[in-house]
Amino acid sequence: MAPFRTTFIVRFGDVDSAGIVYYPRYPHYFHIGMERFFQEALGIDYADLVAGQQFGLPIVRLEIDFRSPLRYGDRVEMEISIGRIGTTSVEWFYTLRREADGEIVASARTVTVATDLAALEKLEVPDWLRTALEGR
Amino acid sequence: MAPFRTTFIVRFGDVDSAGIVYYPRYPHYFHIGMERFFQEALGIDYADLVAGQQFGLPIVRLEIDFRSPLRYGDRVEMEISIGRIGTTSVEWFYTLRREADGEIVASARTVTVATDLAALEKLEVPDWLRTALEGR
Amino acid sequence: MAPFRTTFIVRFGDVDSAGIVYYPRYPHYFHIGMERFFQEALGIDYADLVAGQQFGLPIVRLEIDFRSPLRYGDRVEMEISIGRIGTTSVEWFYTLRREADGEIVASARTVTVATDLAALEKLEVPDWLRTALEGR
Amino acid sequence: MAPFRTTFIVRFGDVDSAGIVYYPRYPHYFHIGMERFFQEALGIDYADLVAGQQFGLPIVRLEIDFRSPLRYGDRVEMEISIGRIGTTSVEWFYTLRREADGEIVASARTVTVATDLAALEKLEVPDWLRTALEGR
Numbered sequence: 307m308a309p310f311r312t313t314f315i316v317r318f319g320d321v322d323s324a325g326i327v328y329y330p331r332y333p334h335y336f337h338i339g340m341e342r343f344f345q346e347a348l349g350i351d352y353a354d355l356v357a358g359q360q361f362g363l364p365i366v367r368l369e370i371d372f373r374s375p376l377r378y379g380d381r382v383e384m385e386i387s388i389g390r391i392g393t394t395s396v397e398w399f400y401t402l403r404r405e406a407d408g409e410i411v412a413s414a415r416t417v418t419v420a421t422d423l424a425a426l427e428k429l430e431v432p433d434w435l436r437t438a439l440e441g442r
Numbered sequence: 443m444a445p446f447r448t449t450f451i452v453r454f455g456d457v458d459s460a461g462i463v464y465y466p467r468y469p470h471y472f473h474i475g476m477e478r479f480f481q482e483a484l485g486i487d488y489a490d491l492v493a494g495q496q497f498g499l500p501i502v503r504l505e506i507d508f509r510s511p512l513r514y515g516d517r518v519e520m521e522i523s524i525g526r527i528g529t530t531s532v533e534w535f536y537t538l539r540r541e542a543d544g545e546i547v548a549s550a551r552t553v554t555v556a557t558d559l560a561a562l563e564k565l566e567v568p569d570w571l572r573t574a575l576e577g578r
Numbered sequence: 579m580a581p582f583r584t585t586f587i588v589r590f591g592d593v594d595s596a597g598i599v600y601y602p603r604y605p606h607y608f609h610i611g612m613e614r615f616f617q618e619a620l621g622i623d624y625a626d627l628v629a630g631q632q633f634g635l636p637i638v639r640l641e642i643d644f645r646s647p648l649r650y651g652d653r654v655e656m657e658i659s660i661g662r663i664g665t666t667s668v669e670w671f672y673t674l675r676r677e678a679d680g681e682i683v684a685s686a687r688t689v690t691v692a693t694d695l696a697a698l699e700k701l702e703v704p705d706w707l708r709t710a711l712e713g714r
Numbered sequence: 715m716a717p718f719r720t721t722f723i724v725r726f727g728d729v730d731s732a733g734i735v736y737y738p739r740y741p742h743y744f745h746i747g748m749e750r751f752f753q754e755a756l757g758i759d760y761a762d763l764v765a766g767q768q769f770g771l772p773i774v775r776l777e778i779d780f781r782s783p784l785r786y787g788d789r790v791e792m793e794i795s796i797g798r799i800g801t802t803s804v805e806w807f808y809t810l811r812r813e814a815d816g817e818i819v820a821s822a823r824t825v826t827v828a829t830d831l832a833a834l835e836k837l838e839v840p841d842w843l844r845t846a847l848e849g850r
Contacts, residue, residue, distance in 0.1 A: 379625025
Protein backbone atom coordinates (compact mmCIF):
# COMPACT_ATOMS: atom_id res chain seq x y z
CA MET A 307 0.00 0.00 0.00
CA ALA A 308 0.96 3.61 -0.28
CA PRO A 309 3.27 4.86 2.46
CA PHE A 310 1.93 7.40 4.91
CA ARG A 311 2.97 11.00 4.31
CA THR A 312 2.88 13.96 6.66
CA THR A 313 4.45 17.41 6.57
CA PHE A 314 6.21 19.50 9.17
CA ILE A 315 8.02 22.83 9.29
CA VAL A 316 11.45 23.30 10.87
CA ARG A 317 10.87 25.61 13.83
CA PHE A 318 12.92 28.48 15.29
CA GLY A 319 14.12 26.41 18.24
CA ASP A 320 15.05 23.31 16.21
CA VAL A 321 18.45 24.47 15.03
CA ASP A 322 21.85 24.31 16.68
CA SER A 323 24.89 26.55 16.90
CA ALA A 324 25.85 25.63 13.34
CA GLY A 325 22.55 27.06 12.10
CA ILE A 326 21.16 23.71 10.94
CA VAL A 327 18.70 21.34 12.60
CA TYR A 328 20.22 19.81 15.76
CA TYR A 329 20.41 16.11 15.00
CA PRO A 330 18.54 14.88 18.10
CA ARG A 331 15.53 16.74 16.67
CA TYR A 332 15.30 14.15 13.86
CA PRO A 333 14.22 11.23 16.07
CA HIS A 334 11.77 13.65 17.74
CA TYR A 335 10.32 14.37 14.27
CA PHE A 336 10.11 10.61 13.64
CA HIS A 337 8.21 10.01 16.87
CA ILE A 338 5.72 12.76 16.10
CA GLY A 339 5.38 11.23 12.64
CA MET A 340 4.65 7.83 14.20
CA GLU A 341 2.03 9.41 16.46
CA ARG A 342 0.34 10.99 13.41
CA PHE A 343 0.60 7.67 11.52
CA PHE A 344 -1.31 5.91 14.30
CA GLN A 345 -3.96 8.64 14.36
CA GLU A 346 -4.38 9.38 10.68
CA ALA A 347 -3.46 6.12 8.95
CA LEU A 348 -4.69 3.56 11.49
CA GLY A 349 -7.35 5.57 13.32
CA ILE A 350 -5.72 4.64 16.63
CA ASP A 351 -4.84 7.21 19.29
CA TYR A 352 -1.34 6.27 20.47
CA ALA A 353 -1.97 8.30 23.66
CA ASP A 354 -4.91 6.02 24.47
CA LEU A 355 -2.73 2.95 23.95
CA VAL A 356 -0.01 4.28 26.21
CA ALA A 357 -2.14 5.82 28.94
CA GLY A 358 -5.21 3.61 28.72
CA GLN A 359 -3.82 0.18 27.86
CA GLN A 360 -0.25 0.59 29.05
CA PHE A 361 0.80 -0.62 25.61
CA GLY A 362 3.54 0.92 23.54
CA LEU A 363 6.34 0.41 21.06
CA PRO A 364 9.65 1.42 22.64
CA ILE A 365 12.59 1.53 20.27
CA VAL A 366 15.46 -0.96 20.35
CA ARG A 367 17.37 0.09 17.24
CA LEU A 368 17.73 3.40 15.44
CA GLU A 369 19.68 4.11 12.26
CA ILE A 370 19.72 7.48 10.54
CA ASP A 371 21.51 8.64 7.42
CA PHE A 372 21.81 12.41 7.31
CA ARG A 373 22.30 13.48 3.68
CA SER A 374 21.66 17.21 3.58
CA PRO A 375 21.14 19.73 6.38
CA LEU A 376 17.76 21.24 7.20
CA ARG A 377 17.38 24.92 8.03
CA TYR A 378 14.84 27.04 9.90
CA GLY A 379 11.65 27.43 7.88
CA ASP A 380 12.20 24.38 5.66
CA ARG A 381 9.01 22.50 4.92
CA VAL A 382 9.66 18.77 5.06
CA GLU A 383 7.64 15.80 3.88
CA MET A 384 8.00 12.70 6.01
CA GLU A 385 7.17 9.35 4.46
CA ILE A 386 6.63 6.43 6.81
CA SER A 387 6.41 2.81 5.78
CA ILE A 388 6.27 -0.44 7.70
CA GLY A 389 8.96 -3.09 7.19
CA ARG A 390 9.11 -6.52 8.73
CA ILE A 391 6.60 -7.36 11.45
CA GLY A 392 8.18 -10.02 13.66
CA THR A 393 6.76 -11.92 16.61
CA THR A 394 7.35 -9.02 18.98
CA SER A 395 8.92 -6.34 16.76
CA VAL A 396 7.87 -3.82 14.13
CA GLU A 397 10.34 -2.29 11.68
CA TRP A 398 9.75 1.25 10.41
CA PHE A 399 11.27 3.27 7.59
CA TYR A 400 11.29 7.06 7.54
CA THR A 401 12.25 9.30 4.62
CA LEU A 402 12.47 13.08 4.89
CA ARG A 403 12.25 15.22 1.75
CA ARG A 404 12.75 18.98 1.63
CA GLU A 405 9.68 20.27 -0.18
CA ALA A 406 11.47 23.16 -1.90
CA ASP A 407 13.64 20.89 -4.05
CA GLY A 408 12.30 17.38 -3.40
CA GLU A 409 15.71 16.29 -2.15
CA ILE A 410 15.88 13.42 0.36
CA VAL A 411 17.57 15.00 3.36
CA ALA A 412 17.50 12.02 5.72
CA SER A 413 16.37 8.43 5.91
CA ALA A 414 16.00 6.20 8.91
CA ARG A 415 15.16 2.71 10.04
CA THR A 416 13.88 1.88 13.49
CA VAL A 417 12.95 -1.36 15.22
CA THR A 418 10.35 -1.12 17.95
CA VAL A 419 9.10 -3.82 20.29
CA ALA A 420 5.56 -4.43 21.51
CA THR A 421 5.74 -3.78 25.23
CA ASP A 422 3.62 -3.96 28.36
CA LEU A 423 4.56 -0.52 29.70
CA ALA A 424 3.47 -1.30 33.27
CA ALA A 425 5.87 -4.25 33.56
CA LEU A 426 8.22 -3.07 30.78
CA GLU A 427 8.04 -6.58 29.31
CA LYS A 428 8.02 -7.68 25.69
CA LEU A 429 4.72 -8.83 24.20
CA GLU A 430 3.76 -10.52 20.96
CA VAL A 431 2.56 -7.95 18.44
CA PRO A 432 -1.20 -8.03 19.10
CA ASP A 433 -3.42 -9.21 16.24
CA TRP A 434 -5.31 -5.93 15.96
CA LEU A 435 -1.99 -4.10 15.44
CA ARG A 436 -0.56 -6.68 13.03
CA THR A 437 -3.75 -6.52 10.97
CA ALA A 438 -3.79 -2.73 11.01
CA LEU A 439 -0.12 -2.47 10.00
CA GLU A 440 -0.35 -5.16 7.30
CA GLY A 441 -3.28 -3.30 5.82
CA ARG A 442 -0.94 -0.39 5.17
CA MET B 443 21.61 31.74 54.78
CA ALA B 444 23.74 31.79 51.67
CA PRO B 445 21.87 31.13 48.45
CA PHE B 446 22.66 27.94 46.55
CA ARG B 447 24.94 28.30 43.55
CA THR B 448 25.53 25.92 40.66
CA THR B 449 27.15 26.33 37.26
CA PHE B 450 26.19 25.16 33.78
CA ILE B 451 27.50 25.59 30.27
CA VAL B 452 25.34 26.63 27.33
CA ARG B 453 25.34 23.64 24.98
CA PHE B 454 25.46 23.36 21.18
CA GLY B 455 21.79 22.46 20.93
CA ASP B 456 20.52 25.17 23.30
CA VAL B 457 20.49 28.04 20.81
CA ASP B 458 17.87 29.13 18.32
CA SER B 459 17.87 30.51 14.81
CA ALA B 460 18.95 33.91 16.13
CA GLY B 461 22.15 32.32 17.51
CA ILE B 462 21.24 32.93 21.16
CA VAL B 463 19.78 30.59 23.77
CA TYR B 464 16.19 29.64 22.87
CA TYR B 465 14.10 31.10 25.67
CA PRO B 466 12.25 27.87 26.63
CA ARG B 467 15.68 26.54 27.59
CA TYR B 468 15.76 28.95 30.57
CA PRO B 469 12.99 27.24 32.57
CA HIS B 470 14.68 23.92 31.73
CA TYR B 471 17.89 25.30 33.26
CA PHE B 472 15.87 26.39 36.32
CA HIS B 473 14.39 22.94 36.75
CA ILE B 474 17.77 21.26 36.55
CA GLY B 475 19.00 23.84 39.06
CA MET B 476 16.14 22.95 41.40
CA GLU B 477 17.00 19.25 41.08
CA ARG B 478 20.62 20.02 41.99
CA PHE B 479 19.45 22.24 44.87
CA PHE B 480 17.47 19.34 46.33
CA GLN B 481 20.42 16.98 45.93
CA GLU B 482 23.30 19.21 46.92
CA ALA B 483 21.78 21.73 49.32
CA LEU B 484 19.10 19.63 51.01
CA GLY B 485 20.53 16.13 50.54
CA ILE B 486 17.19 15.01 49.09
CA ASP B 487 16.90 13.15 45.80
CA TYR B 488 14.00 14.80 43.96
CA ALA B 489 13.72 11.68 41.78
CA ASP B 490 13.02 9.61 44.91
CA LEU B 491 10.34 12.08 46.00
CA VAL B 492 8.65 11.97 42.62
CA ALA B 493 8.96 8.28 41.85
CA GLY B 494 9.01 6.86 45.36
CA GLN B 495 6.65 9.09 47.29
CA GLN B 496 4.60 10.54 44.44
CA PHE B 497 5.39 13.95 45.86
CA GLY B 498 6.44 16.94 43.81
CA LEU B 499 6.34 20.68 43.37
CA PRO B 500 4.59 21.53 40.10
CA ILE B 501 4.76 25.15 39.06
CA VAL B 502 1.78 27.51 39.10
CA ARG B 503 3.50 30.79 38.28
CA LEU B 504 6.61 31.63 36.29
CA GLU B 505 8.12 35.08 35.71
CA ILE B 506 11.37 35.63 33.86
CA ASP B 507 13.22 38.82 33.01
CA PHE B 508 15.65 38.32 30.16
CA ARG B 509 18.32 41.01 30.35
CA SER B 510 21.13 39.90 28.09
CA PRO B 511 21.35 37.03 25.60
CA LEU B 512 23.37 33.88 26.27
CA ARG B 513 25.47 32.27 23.56
CA TYR B 514 26.87 28.81 22.91
CA GLY B 515 29.78 28.07 25.24
CA ASP B 516 28.85 30.66 27.89
CA ARG B 517 29.48 29.47 31.43
CA VAL B 518 26.63 30.56 33.65
CA GLU B 519 26.29 30.69 37.42
CA MET B 520 22.79 30.05 38.71
CA GLU B 521 21.88 31.32 42.16
CA ILE B 522 18.77 29.89 43.78
CA SER B 523 17.09 31.22 46.87
CA ILE B 524 13.85 30.44 48.63
CA GLY B 525 11.21 33.11 49.10
CA ARG B 526 7.93 32.82 50.94
CA ILE B 527 6.86 29.40 52.13
CA GLY B 528 3.06 29.39 52.34
CA THR B 529 0.67 26.73 53.53
CA THR B 530 0.90 24.82 50.27
CA SER B 531 3.29 26.89 48.17
CA VAL B 532 7.01 27.56 47.88
CA GLU B 533 8.41 30.64 46.14
CA TRP B 534 11.78 30.42 44.37
CA PHE B 535 14.14 33.05 42.98
CA TYR B 536 16.68 32.31 40.27
CA THR B 537 19.48 34.58 39.08
CA LEU B 538 21.71 33.74 36.13
CA ARG B 539 25.11 35.40 35.82
CA ARG B 540 27.44 35.04 32.84
CA GLU B 541 30.77 34.04 34.37
CA ALA B 542 32.91 35.88 31.82
CA ASP B 543 31.72 39.33 32.88
CA GLY B 544 29.61 38.71 35.98
CA GLU B 545 26.62 40.28 34.29
CA ILE B 546 23.14 39.19 35.40
CA VAL B 547 21.62 37.81 32.22
CA ALA B 548 18.26 36.69 33.58
CA SER B 549 16.29 36.55 36.78
CA ALA B 550 13.18 34.61 37.57
CA ARG B 551 10.56 33.95 40.20
CA THR B 552 8.50 30.81 40.39
CA VAL B 553 5.74 29.64 42.67
CA THR B 554 5.40 25.90 43.12
CA VAL B 555 2.76 23.94 45.01
CA ALA B 556 3.22 20.85 47.16
CA THR B 557 1.33 18.16 45.29
CA ASP B 558 0.28 14.53 45.61
CA LEU B 559 1.33 13.48 42.11
CA ALA B 560 -0.85 10.36 42.09
CA ALA B 561 -4.04 12.35 42.68
CA LEU B 562 -2.66 15.67 41.38
CA GLU B 563 -4.02 17.31 44.52
CA LYS B 564 -2.54 20.14 46.57
CA LEU B 565 -0.95 19.28 49.91
CA GLU B 566 0.32 21.32 52.82
CA VAL B 567 4.07 21.80 52.57
CA PRO B 568 5.30 18.86 54.65
CA ASP B 569 7.23 19.71 57.82
CA TRP B 570 10.42 17.96 56.68
CA LEU B 571 10.46 20.14 53.56
CA ARG B 572 9.56 23.35 55.40
CA THR B 573 12.33 22.70 57.90
CA ALA B 574 14.85 21.86 55.19
CA LEU B 575 13.97 24.96 53.15
CA GLU B 576 13.91 27.32 56.13
CA GLY B 577 17.35 26.06 57.07
CA ARG B 578 18.59 27.46 53.78
CA MET C 579 -10.22 42.15 15.93
CA ALA C 580 -10.62 38.46 16.61
CA PRO C 581 -7.67 36.83 18.31
CA PHE C 582 -5.70 34.25 16.39
CA ARG C 583 -6.41 30.63 17.24
CA THR C 584 -4.38 27.52 16.52
CA THR C 585 -4.49 23.97 17.83
CA PHE C 586 -1.82 21.55 18.94
CA ILE C 587 -1.68 18.08 20.45
CA VAL C 588 0.42 17.21 23.50
CA ARG C 589 3.02 14.75 22.25
CA PHE C 590 4.55 11.60 23.78
CA GLY C 591 7.83 13.34 24.59
CA ASP C 592 6.27 16.50 26.09
CA VAL C 593 5.59 15.12 29.55
CA ASP C 594 7.79 14.88 32.61
CA SER C 595 8.33 12.37 35.38
CA ALA C 596 5.09 13.47 37.03
CA GLY C 597 3.17 12.41 33.91
CA ILE C 598 2.10 15.96 32.99
CA VAL C 599 3.51 18.40 30.46
CA TYR C 600 6.99 19.54 31.50
CA TYR C 601 6.62 23.27 32.09
CA PRO C 602 9.44 24.44 29.79
CA ARG C 603 7.37 22.95 26.97
CA TYR C 604 4.79 25.76 27.44
CA PRO C 605 7.02 28.58 26.18
CA HIS C 606 8.02 26.28 23.31
CA TYR C 607 4.32 25.93 22.45
CA PHE C 608 3.99 29.73 22.62
CA HIS C 609 6.89 30.24 20.24
CA ILE C 610 5.47 27.80 17.71
CA GLY C 611 2.14 29.61 18.11
CA MET C 612 3.84 32.92 17.37
CA GLU C 613 5.48 31.42 14.27
CA ARG C 614 2.06 30.22 13.06
CA PHE C 615 0.55 33.62 13.87
CA PHE C 616 3.09 35.34 11.64
CA GLN C 617 2.46 32.85 8.82
CA GLU C 618 -1.28 32.42 9.03
CA ALA C 619 -2.55 35.70 10.47
CA LEU C 620 -0.04 38.16 9.00
CA GLY C 621 1.12 36.27 5.92
CA ILE C 622 4.72 36.81 6.99
CA ASP C 623 7.27 33.99 7.20
CA TYR C 624 9.12 34.54 10.49
CA ALA C 625 11.95 32.34 9.17
CA ASP C 626 12.45 34.81 6.29
CA LEU C 627 12.57 37.71 8.75
CA VAL C 628 15.14 35.99 10.93
CA ALA C 629 17.33 34.45 8.24
CA GLY C 630 16.76 36.93 5.42
CA GLN C 631 16.45 40.27 7.18
CA GLN C 632 18.19 39.49 10.46
CA PHE C 633 15.11 40.84 12.17
CA GLY C 634 13.42 39.22 15.13
CA LEU C 635 11.50 39.66 18.35
CA PRO C 636 13.53 38.25 21.24
CA ILE C 637 11.71 38.05 24.54
CA VAL C 638 12.49 40.29 27.52
CA ARG C 639 9.67 39.30 29.87
CA LEU C 640 7.69 36.10 30.29
CA GLU C 641 4.83 35.47 32.73
CA ILE C 642 2.86 32.23 32.83
CA ASP C 643 0.01 31.15 35.05
CA PHE C 644 -0.38 27.39 35.10
CA ARG C 645 -3.94 26.53 36.13
CA SER C 646 -4.48 22.89 35.25
CA PRO C 647 -2.03 20.23 34.07
CA LEU C 648 -1.93 18.97 30.51
CA ARG C 649 -1.50 15.29 29.71
CA TYR C 650 -0.28 13.27 26.75
CA GLY C 651 -2.85 13.30 23.96
CA ASP C 652 -4.65 16.44 25.09
CA ARG C 653 -5.78 18.64 22.22
CA VAL C 654 -5.19 22.27 23.10
CA GLU C 655 -6.45 25.48 21.54
CA MET C 656 -4.03 28.38 21.74
CA GLU C 657 -5.42 31.89 21.45
CA ILE C 658 -2.95 34.67 20.73
CA SER C 659 -3.67 38.36 20.94
CA ILE C 660 -1.55 41.47 20.71
CA GLY C 661 -1.36 43.90 23.61
CA ARG C 662 0.49 47.19 23.75
CA ILE C 663 2.78 48.06 20.87
CA GLY C 664 5.45 50.40 22.20
CA THR C 665 8.25 52.20 20.44
CA THR C 666 10.44 49.09 20.40
CA SER C 667 8.32 46.46 22.13
CA VAL C 668 5.34 44.24 21.39
CA GLU C 669 3.22 42.67 24.12
CA TRP C 670 1.57 39.29 23.52
CA PHE C 671 -1.13 37.35 25.36
CA TYR C 672 -1.50 33.59 25.11
CA THR C 673 -4.38 31.49 26.41
CA LEU C 674 -4.40 27.69 26.30
CA ARG C 675 -7.70 25.82 26.50
CA ARG C 676 -8.06 22.06 26.73
CA GLU C 677 -10.46 21.15 23.95
CA ALA C 678 -12.09 18.26 25.81
CA ASP C 679 -13.63 20.48 28.48
CA GLY C 680 -12.95 24.03 27.31
CA GLU C 681 -11.01 24.74 30.49
CA ILE C 682 -8.30 27.40 30.43
CA VAL C 683 -5.20 25.47 31.44
CA ALA C 684 -2.63 28.26 31.17
CA SER C 685 -2.34 31.91 30.27
CA ALA C 686 0.73 33.94 29.55
CA ARG C 687 2.00 37.39 28.76
CA THR C 688 5.25 38.09 26.97
CA VAL C 689 7.04 41.26 25.99
CA THR C 690 9.27 41.05 22.95
CA VAL C 691 11.59 43.67 21.50
CA ALA C 692 12.23 44.50 17.86
CA THR C 693 15.85 43.57 17.32
CA ASP C 694 18.57 43.70 14.71
CA LEU C 695 19.75 40.12 15.13
CA ALA C 696 23.13 40.73 13.49
CA ALA C 697 24.08 43.43 16.00
CA LEU C 698 21.66 42.27 18.73
CA GLU C 699 20.49 45.88 19.05
CA LYS C 700 17.03 47.23 19.76
CA LEU C 701 15.10 48.78 16.86
CA GLU C 702 11.90 50.76 16.63
CA VAL C 703 9.01 48.48 15.70
CA PRO C 704 9.02 48.85 11.91
CA ASP C 705 5.94 50.41 10.31
CA TRP C 706 5.06 47.31 8.29
CA LEU C 707 4.96 45.27 11.49
CA ARG C 708 3.06 47.90 13.50
CA THR C 709 0.47 48.13 10.73
CA ALA C 710 0.16 44.38 10.41
CA LEU C 711 -0.21 43.89 14.17
CA GLU C 712 -2.65 46.77 14.62
CA GLY C 713 -4.78 45.28 11.89
CA ARG C 714 -5.23 42.21 14.07
CA MET D 715 44.47 4.73 25.06
CA ALA D 716 41.82 4.76 27.72
CA PRO D 717 38.39 5.82 26.51
CA PHE D 718 36.94 9.05 27.85
CA ARG D 719 34.34 8.72 30.60
CA THR D 720 31.81 11.22 31.85
CA THR D 721 28.72 10.93 34.01
CA PHE D 722 25.25 12.42 33.78
CA ILE D 723 21.98 12.12 35.67
CA VAL D 724 18.64 11.50 33.99
CA ARG D 725 16.61 14.65 34.62
CA PHE D 726 12.92 15.20 35.43
CA GLY D 727 12.11 16.42 31.93
CA ASP D 728 14.00 13.66 30.08
CA VAL D 729 11.32 10.99 30.28
CA ASP D 730 8.31 10.31 28.07
CA SER D 731 4.74 9.20 28.60
CA ALA D 732 5.93 5.64 29.19
CA GLY D 733 7.97 6.84 32.17
CA ILE D 734 11.35 6.06 30.59
CA VAL D 735 13.86 8.31 28.87
CA TYR D 736 12.45 9.62 25.57
CA TYR D 737 14.72 8.17 22.93
CA PRO D 738 15.62 11.45 21.19
CA ARG D 739 17.26 12.42 24.47
CA TYR D 740 19.99 9.80 23.85
CA PRO D 741 21.61 11.59 20.89
CA HIS D 742 21.36 14.80 22.94
CA TYR D 743 23.31 13.04 25.71
CA PHE D 744 25.87 11.91 23.12
CA HIS D 745 26.35 15.43 21.82
CA ILE D 746 26.87 16.82 25.31
CA GLY D 747 29.32 13.97 25.88
CA MET D 748 31.20 14.93 22.72
CA GLU D 749 31.34 18.56 23.90
CA ARG D 750 32.80 17.42 27.24
CA PHE D 751 35.25 15.10 25.42
CA PHE D 752 36.59 18.05 23.41
CA GLN D 753 36.90 20.17 26.56
CA GLU D 754 38.18 17.65 29.05
CA ALA D 755 40.05 15.09 26.96
CA LEU D 756 41.43 17.28 24.18
CA GLY D 757 41.52 20.67 25.90
CA ILE D 758 39.61 22.17 22.98
CA ASP D 759 36.49 24.30 23.41
CA TYR D 760 34.06 23.03 20.76
CA ALA D 761 32.13 26.32 21.10
CA ASP D 762 35.27 28.20 20.02
CA LEU D 763 35.66 25.92 17.01
CA VAL D 764 32.06 26.41 15.95
CA ALA D 765 31.69 30.11 16.66
CA GLY D 766 35.26 31.24 16.19
CA GLN D 767 36.56 29.09 13.36
CA GLN D 768 33.29 28.05 11.76
CA PHE D 769 34.53 24.49 12.04
CA GLY D 770 32.43 21.58 13.21
CA LEU D 771 31.66 17.90 12.91
CA PRO D 772 28.07 17.45 11.71
CA ILE D 773 26.78 13.90 11.80
CA VAL D 774 26.11 11.82 8.70
CA ARG D 775 25.31 8.46 10.29
CA LEU D 776 23.82 7.50 13.64
CA GLU D 777 23.21 3.99 14.99
CA ILE D 778 21.89 3.30 18.46
CA ASP D 779 21.11 0.02 20.19
CA PHE D 780 18.75 0.52 23.13
CA ARG D 781 19.16 -2.40 25.53
CA SER D 782 17.53 -1.39 28.78
CA PRO D 783 15.37 1.64 29.63
CA LEU D 784 16.63 4.55 31.71
CA ARG D 785 14.48 6.16 34.37
CA TYR D 786 14.39 9.52 36.13
CA GLY D 787 17.24 9.84 38.61
CA ASP D 788 19.45 7.15 37.04
CA ARG D 789 23.14 8.03 37.11
CA VAL D 790 24.73 7.02 33.84
CA GLU D 791 28.37 6.66 32.84
CA MET D 792 29.08 7.51 29.22
CA GLU D 793 32.20 6.08 27.62
CA ILE D 794 33.38 7.66 24.39
CA SER D 795 36.01 6.24 22.10
CA ILE D 796 37.26 7.17 18.66
CA GLY D 797 37.04 4.71 15.78
CA ARG D 798 38.31 5.14 12.26
CA ILE D 799 39.58 8.57 11.25
CA GLY D 800 39.14 8.88 7.48
CA THR D 801 40.14 11.65 5.11
CA THR D 802 37.14 13.76 6.05
CA SER D 803 35.31 11.64 8.64
CA VAL D 804 35.62 10.68 12.28
CA GLU D 805 33.87 7.62 13.74
CA TRP D 806 32.73 7.68 17.38
CA PHE D 807 31.54 4.97 19.76
CA TYR D 808 29.37 5.69 22.78
CA THR D 809 28.49 3.27 25.57
CA LEU D 810 26.05 4.13 28.35
CA ARG D 811 26.17 2.20 31.63
CA ARG D 812 23.68 2.57 34.48
CA GLU D 813 25.84 3.16 37.53
CA ALA D 814 23.54 1.34 39.96
CA ASP D 815 24.08 -2.07 38.36
CA GLY D 816 26.84 -1.49 35.78
CA GLU D 817 24.52 -2.66 33.02
CA ILE D 818 25.11 -1.36 29.49
CA VAL D 819 21.84 0.36 28.67
CA ALA D 820 22.70 1.66 25.20
CA SER D 821 25.52 1.75 22.71
CA ALA D 822 25.93 3.89 19.65
CA ARG D 823 28.12 4.57 16.66
CA THR D 824 28.23 7.86 14.83
CA VAL D 825 30.10 9.11 11.81
CA THR D 826 30.80 12.82 11.66
CA VAL D 827 32.37 14.85 8.88
CA ALA D 828 34.83 17.73 9.17
CA THR D 829 32.91 20.71 7.84
CA ASP D 830 33.35 24.37 7.02
CA LEU D 831 30.19 25.59 8.75
CA ALA D 832 30.08 28.89 6.84
CA ALA D 833 29.93 27.14 3.47
CA LEU D 834 28.60 23.82 4.81
CA GLU D 835 31.31 22.06 2.79
CA LYS D 836 33.34 18.97 3.66
CA LEU D 837 36.96 19.46 4.69
CA GLU D 838 39.85 17.12 5.28
CA VAL D 839 40.20 16.32 8.98
CA PRO D 840 42.71 18.98 10.04
CA ASP D 841 46.08 17.76 11.30
CA TRP D 842 45.65 19.28 14.76
CA LEU D 843 42.40 17.34 15.20
CA ARG D 844 43.77 14.08 13.75
CA THR D 845 46.76 14.33 16.08
CA ALA D 846 44.60 15.12 19.09
CA LEU D 847 42.18 12.27 18.38
CA GLU D 848 44.90 9.71 17.60
CA GLY D 849 46.53 10.59 20.91
CA ARG D 850 43.40 9.33 22.62
